[in-house]
Amino acid sequence: MLCFLLCKSALAQTRPAALDLKDGDRVVMLGSSVFENDFQYGYLETMLTTRNPDKGITFRNLGWTGDNVWGEARSTYTNPPTPYEHLIEDLTKSQPTVVVLGYGGVEAQDGMAGLPHFKEGLNKLIDKIDGLGAKTILLSTIPVMSPDTAQHIAQRNADLQLYSQALSEVASQRGKMFVDIYKSIDELSKKEQIIENTVHLNELGYFHLAQILEKALGLEAAPATTTITLGKGGPQASNARILPLDGNAVLAKFNVIDKYLPLPAPAGSQVMDNARTVIVSGLKKGFYALMAGNEQVASGSASAWAKGIAIAQGPQFEQTRWIQEMVNRKNELHFFQYRPLNQTYIIGFRKYEQGRHVKGLEEQNILIKWLEGQIILKSVPKETVYELKKVE
Numbered sequence: 001m002l003c004f005l006l007c008k009s010a011l012a013q014t015r016p017a018a019l020d021l022k023d024g025d026r027v028v029m030l031g032s033s034v035f036e037n038d039f040q041y042g043y044l045e046t047m048l049t050t051r052n053p054d055k056g057i058t059f060r061n062l063g064w065t066g067d068n069v070w071g072e073a074r075s076t077y078t079n080p081p082t083p084y085e086h087l088i089e090d091l092t093k094s095q096p097t098v099v100v101l102g103y104g105g106v107e108a109q110d111g112m113a114g115l116p117h118f119k120e121g122l123n124k125l126i127d128k129i130d131g132l133g134a135k136t137i138l139l140s141t142i143p144v145m146s147p148d149t150a151q152h153i154a155q156r157n158a159d160l161q162l163y164s165q166a167l168s169e170v171a172s173q174r175g176k177m178f179v180d181i182y183k184s185i186d187e188l189s190k191k192e193q194i195i196e197n198t199v200h201l202n203e204l205g206y207f208h209l210a211q212i213l214e215k216a217l218g219l220e221a222a223p224a225t226t227t228i229t230l231g232k233g234g235p236q237a238s239n240a241r242i243l244p245l246d247g248n249a250v251l252a253k254f255n256v257i258d259k260y261l262p263l264p265a266p267a268g269s270q271v272m273d274n275a276r277t278v279i280v281s282g283l284k285k286g287f288y289a290l291m292a293g294n295e296q297v298a299s300g301s302a303s304a305w306a307k308g309i310a311i312a313q314g315p316q317f318e319q320t321r322w323i324q325e326m327v328n329r330k331n332e333l334h335f336f337q338y339r340p341l342n343q344t345y346i347i348g349f350r351k352y353e354q355g356r357h358v359k360g361l362e363e364q365n366i367l368i369k370w371l372e373g374q375i376i377l378k379s380v381p382k383e384t385v386y387e388l389k390k391v392e
Contacts, residue, residue, distance in 0.1 A: 018217060019177065023054075023055045026098070028059070028060045029060070029102065031063050031102025032105055039335060048219075049376075050379050052219075069103045070083065074087050101137065115162070115163070115166055126176065136174075136177075140178070142186075181212050185205070204265075221274055224259070225278075228252050235253075241255050256386070261316055279306065316381060323379060333368050
């Protein structure tokens with residue numbers, strides 16, 4: 001019993017702390033479709049960027065659908081490199097300081113019998129990451145969802161949980177950070193449609209995954225609350241700065257600066273992230289609108305404002321959407337740079353035919369670096385000026 005307590009205490013003391021990214025870090029996402037499919041949305045990178053606005057962090061998404069820890073999905077007609085050498089080459093060229101591993105989903109199809117081979121490859125990959133001087137973060141698998149009983153979903157999920165446990169054990173043994181996303185995705189999938197085609201997260205799923213990782217990595221920011229009190233002496237504010245009124249129609253004018261930009265939810269979704277709540281007391285009975293520039297960002301009755309209304313749109317959301325769009329453009333450029341459609345002819349065994357185009361691929365670095373610079377600059381929150389008006 002004493003040994004158990006001492007061992008448990010030692011484990012708690014050596015458990016890695018929350019993720020602390022440094023200025024100039026390069027975060028690499030390495031795994032299978034859990035990362036590749038986010039090329040469509042960019043939620044994971046956008047979250048990590050906006051939660052570190054004071055740091056020049058860059059990213060490389062090396063997700064490859066169907067891949068495993070041995071890089072077998074990266075097989076090409078050229079041999080060498082072998083699939084594993086291809087995987088290591090991709091990783092090394094990305095120059096990581098932090099590597100987030102998203103493996104286990106493909107390997108789980110081999111069940112209990114495949115665990116030793118999986119652990120061997122996982123440890124070998126972590127050894128390589130250690131050799132590059134980078135940190136490793138391991139993600140669990142995610143569940144599969146389908147009403148088709150022929151797919152034996154229960155057994156597949158049991159295997160996925162088995163491999164999640166293996167990932168957790170290796171992380172503990174190696175002193176690496178492990179993030180269990182299986183449980184959270186499983187619970188959410190029973191309430192919302194976040195998984196499609198049995199195994200892949202949809203846009204809403206990636207929005208939620210970004211929030212799950214934000215919390216697990218210690219990056220979660222408590223939503224801010226601003227209180228405006230109207231009285232004879234003029235409006236007073238808590239967690240905002242009152243500005244001079246421009247006209248009689250404006251009841252209160254104030255500005256705020258968010259600590260972090262909010263993550264915009266998918267179109268049509270009712271979920272919110274890091275939304276500022278505005279409480280207004282002292283309003284007479286009626287209906288009131290909150291404006292930011294020429295845009296109405298919220299509205300409600302006097303009683304609703306007294307309770308508080310979450311601001312789910314406005315300039316800060318548009319700023320993040322711009323970042324997300326630039327992230328997707330940058331990732332598209334990088335995708336076709338390191339995975340050219342005709343790679344056999346450009347970088348493979350037939351490069352003697354079109355190998356001259358390698359220069360064109362390398363020149364894309366100029367555009368990639370420019371986009372990265374724009375993303376970093378625009379990730380710093382700007383001042384938002386609000387005006388409260390009565391709706392006639």
